[in-house]
Amino acid sequence: MDLVTNSLANIDNWYWGIWHPSIFTHLLYTLVLTQITIVSVTLYLHRHSAHRALELHSVLQHFFRFWLWLTTGQGTKSWTAIHRKHHAMTDIEGDPHSPVIFGIKAILFTGVELYRASDTQEVRDKYGKGTPEDWIERNLYSRFTFGGVASMLLINVLLFGPMGLTIWAIQMMWIPVMAAGIINGIGHHTGYRNFECCDSSKNVIPWAIFIGGEELHNNHHTYPNSAKLSVKPWEFDIGWAWIKFFQFFRLAKPLSTGPIARPVPGRSVVDIDMAWALMNDRFAVMANYAQKVIAPHVLDEYRLADKATRKLYKRAQKLLRKDEGLVDVAGRERIIELTKSSPILKTIYELKLQLLDIWAKRSGNAEEMVKAVRQWCVDAESSGVLALQEFSDELKSYTLPAPSQVI
Ligand SMILES: [Zn+2]
Numbered sequence: 552m553d554l555v556t557n558s559l560a561n562i563d564n565w566y567w568g569i570w571h572p573s574i575f576t577h578l579l580y581t582l583v584l585t586q587i588t589i590v591s592v593t594l595y596l597h598r599h600s601a602h603r604a605l606e607l608h609s610v611l612q613h614f615f616r617f618w619l620w621l622t623t624g625q626g627t628k629s630w631t632a633i634h635r636k637h638h639a640m641t642d643i644e645g646d647p648h649s650p651v652i653f654g655i656k657a658i659l660f661t662g663v664e665l666y667r668a669s670d671t672q673e674v675r676d677k678y679g680k681g682t683p684e685d686w687i688e689r690n691l692y693s694r695f696t697f698g699g700v701a702s703m704l705l706i707n708v709l710l711f712g713p714m715g716l717t718i719w720a721i722q723m724m725w726i727p728v729m730a731a732g733i734i735n736g737i738g739h740h741t742g743y744r745n746f747e748c749c750d751s752s753k754n755v756i757p758w759a760i761f762i763g764g765e766e767l768h769n770n771h772h773t774y775p776n777s778a779k780l781s782v783k784p785w786e787f788d789i790g791w792a793w794i795k796f797f798q799f800f801r802l803a804k805p806l807s808t809g810p811i812a813r814p815v816p817g818r819s820v821v822d823i824d825m826a827w828a829l830m831n832d833r834f835a836v837m838a839n840y841a842q843k844v845i846a847p848h849v850l851d852e853y854r855l856a857d858k859a860t861r862k863l864y865k866r867a868q869k870l871l872r873k874d875e876g877l878v879d880v881a882g883r884e885r886i887i888e889l890t891k892s893s894p895i896l897k898t899i900y901e902l903k904l905q906l907l908d909i910w911a912k913r914s915g916n917a918e919e920m921v922k923a924v925r926q927w928c929v930d931a932e933s934s935g936v937l938a939l940q941e942f943s944d945e946l947k948s949y950t951l952p953a954p955s956q957v958i
Pocket residue numbers: 637735738739752768772
């Protein structure tokens with residue numbers, strides 16, 4: 552009888568897997584595994600493979616590739632190609648997953664299907680260059696795409712029994728929900744913008760720890776080749792913390808870190824270095840313009856206006872700083888009204904357009920650009936608007952950093 556009871560107990564134990572941890576350990580195990588997957592996506596697929604912003608030691612590359620095969624079945628070439636296409640055609644026809652094109656609901660609930668639909672041979676050939684085509688890619692990862700996730704299921708069930716199935720389901724859902732749904736959807740729909748780059752990208756939250764730093768999506772679209780996604784002092788990119796950790800062990804090396812032009816106190820020259828610095832870092836320059844010139848004057852006009860005209864200035868800041876390509880017909884009409892009602896705002900808005908015009912029309916010709924920037928500074932200084940004069944002084948203090956400062 553004892554023998555039968557013991558055997559039943561053993562079967563019962565085996566049913567619950569060979570590891571019998573607490574609920575807390577189950578949760579911790581799931582969290583650690585999903586975090587490793589997120590780090591693999593953001594560091595290896597995104598920052599290293601798609602954007603070449605980061606060098607990774609081959610040992611780390613192989614680990615990430617193996618881990619992604621095991622937990623997502625995601626191939627490097629497909630991911631890289633679709634993501635590069637997203638950057639090449641952001642929020643316009645051809646973008647594989649834009650909420651502006653497909654609607655936010657479609658991205659949130661059918662993001663994976665949209666993603667799969669764009670995974671074609673043509674896209675892989677055009678955008679997937681430079682991705683691994685070695686023996687292990689050909690004979691394991693690409694050949695047995697689902698072999699990895701099936702092995703992961705087996706490992707989880709062996710360890711935890713039926714609970715392993717739940718953990719596996721969470722693992723499988725994590726990237727489709729977090730990356731395909733939330734980043735591709737919310738990251739182009741809801742949040743704040745540090746920079747008026749020419750697409751609808753948003754930073755979802757400043758503390759980007761849930762999806763490896765990828766929540767700082769507006770910063771990323773502005774500086775796509777930067778290994779670091781945080782820009783403001785109050786933003787935190789956990790992916791960057793991992794990069795610094797691996798860099799300490801000489802396993803990673805960032806190649807670029809975003810905004811590169813910095814003002815040098817005491818400098819006041821319009822030369823080629825200054826013009827290139829402005830060109831390279833134009834989004835940061837325009838963000839400064841919005842903060843130091845547009846914002847205080849809109850606020851002044853709002854305070855001086857009577858009750859009836861005050862509503863004209865509501866959200867005017869946002870409208871006047873917006874990229875011209877993103878202003879709709881109603882927005883244009885409001886800008887006309889605003890500039891009619893305030894000569895100062897008219898000057899500020901016209902000088903903003905002139906500044907944008909410099910990099911739009913003269914980006915390939917350094918001497919032309921220097922001439923245009925010099926003229927812009929003359930116009931700003933003679934405008935009679937103090938904030939414009941100060942901004943002109945600030946522009947003259949910009950220069951390119953020494954090469955050692957770039958990394
Ligand atoms: Zn995007």
